[in-house]
Amino acid sequence: MGYLKKDVNRKIGKAIHRYKLIEKGDSIMIGVSGGADSLVMLYFLCEWQKKTPFSFDIVPVFLEMGYNGKSLIYKLRGYFESLNLPFYIEDTDFARYAHSNANRGKSPCFICSWKRRKRLFQLTQVLGCNKIALGHNLDDLIETFFLNMCYSGEMSTMLPRQEMFKGVLTIIRPLCLVEKEKINKLALRLRLPVCPNLCPSASKSHRSTIRELLKNLYAQNKKIKGNMAKALFNMRPEYLPGILRLAG
Secondary structure, three states: OHHHHHHHHHHHHHHHHHHOOOOOOOEEEEEEOOOHHHHHHHHHHHHHHHHOOOOOEEEEEEEEOOOOOHHHHHHHHHHHHHOOOOOEEEEOOHHHHHOOHHHOOOOHHHHHHHHHHHHHHHHHHHHOOOEEEOOOOHHHHHHHHHHHHHHOOOOOOOOOEEEEOOOOEEEEOOOOOOOHHHHHHHHHHOOOOOOOOOOOOOOOOHHHHHHHHHHHHHHHOOOHHHHHHHHHOOOOHHHOHHHHHHHO
């Protein structure tokens, strides 16, 4: 586990320093879903809190979306208490609404994501947080790029640091340089309380389609994922026709 842990920690540190994700006096809400990504992120941010030469606060927040039940709430509550951190847990019906007739035909994934994000924004004011840390990893950034290109007709992805509401709130993604495979392996070795994703739409979304497409590409050539990741951070705008159109 030693090398894997050091490698993940190094990449998180690189993201923190490169994009100034954590600053003195920050109060950071950690958006915990129960998956490996957010729990690994929480683990390392706790480690960084101990060794960073300035102080910042961490507040894990878990929103039960409506399909895991009380057992997951109890499980994560016990884990948060073991970390000796202030935390917030809320039971919601977001997933039940998203998969009900009241949804009126919109994508359940869109509804869940939108409602969760909106509630997290609201809770930053209640809990006095100026940043939200989300567990999106390098694979998520690559998938989102292709997702937006194929289904939205634009070239964009999630940012490592994204200011919202004119800088009042900032979203940070400390795992943006870390591969999903390494996160899963480390979560298992650290014995983190990872919970299965019980969402009925988890395997039916556009993202799952893109993920399968990329998986097939990666199987053909082991360098493809690394090149895609490199491309996200090595843009050549002078060779994008949209830039020429805007300039004209």
